[in-house]
Amino acid sequence: MDELPTTPEAANHASTETVLKRAGIDPTPLRLAVIQVLAREGRALPAGDILALVQDQHRANKVTLYRILDLFVEKGLARRHSSGDRALRYCLEPGSAGRPHCHAYCLRCGRMECLPGVEGVVDMAALGPALAMEVVAVEVRIDGVCAACRRKPSVPETPVDAGSGNS
Amino acid sequence: MDELPTTPEAANHASTETVLKRAGIDPTPLRLAVIQVLAREGRALPAGDILALVQDQHRANKVTLYRILDLFVEKGLARRHSSGDRALRYCLEPGSAGRPHCHAYCLRCGRMECLPGVEGVVDMAALGPALAMEVVAVEVRIDGVCAACRRKPSVPETPVDAGSGNS
DNA sequence: TTCGTCGTGCAACTTTGTTGCATTGCCCGT
């Protein structure tokens, strides 16, 4: 089953199907399209953006998309994060390893990049009082202005539409 | 110079007014009620909760509340945080120091407690790639189950049809 | 076939927050 794919496209399709199956998820065309969008973009996207990208190839409904995203999160395939704006964002586990990771959110363009895992970044011991709680997850988000945006004139343009040139 | 009252109670009328004035905010009755609720609760509250608490004493409209909260955030009096559910939460700077701090969010009861500052908790150097961004804020949230909730039966309300005389 | 489940779609709804505009009270210059 570890055949070398001949093209990146084929690799993407073949391996995402395998990923879904191994997670116990029936690899329907729509689910494949969703996971491929997430894999291709490699960062945390709001559902609206995912829908727009998926719809480039597939007719799709937002309710179904939300259900697919919930399923991915439930099965540990994807993670859901909040960005401080109103929309939650979804990303794959980078490297398909199941480790939680930090994010960087650009307040100007709305891009949310995945960063290394939280291990070594957060010193849980320094949070004394927090340890009164049974920890389930640790969210770390760096808000700021990304390199690309800093290079651009700081035009007070339309603020953060969470859109990335799609649709 | 910035002597805080020795008791939290004393803080509740005389000093909240001073805090507002020093922040350049006209201390209207409604604004005083809002900051007093935040000071009294000492944790991060969603706007809906703040409105309910304020309305115990004061007739108030949600639009005005949102505008007051925006103003507090803009003037650096309060902070806005996301909790993973879709309501943003507001808290005062603990100790009236202007330092950002971490939070603990209970997934069961929804309480969001303020924790110590992020200094000493997050190792920014460990985030290599993130440093491509000009950092504006660092959000750290610990999700889990708080001590109080862990003590309670894990299922608050289950539609189990045990023989309790319900037909 | 008949049945049940699964994946999807659509409309209506809920929650959270925002916009537009009216009203009220206050300060300020006349």
Next chain:
DNA sequence: ACGGGCAATGCAACAAAGTTGCACGACGAA
């Protein structure tokens, strides 16, 4: 006192993101 701004508040309508209820077609098991 008068009148014009202006700040603070309120109300209704709106908007974005997500959820619920229900229907429908596909498909496989009985």
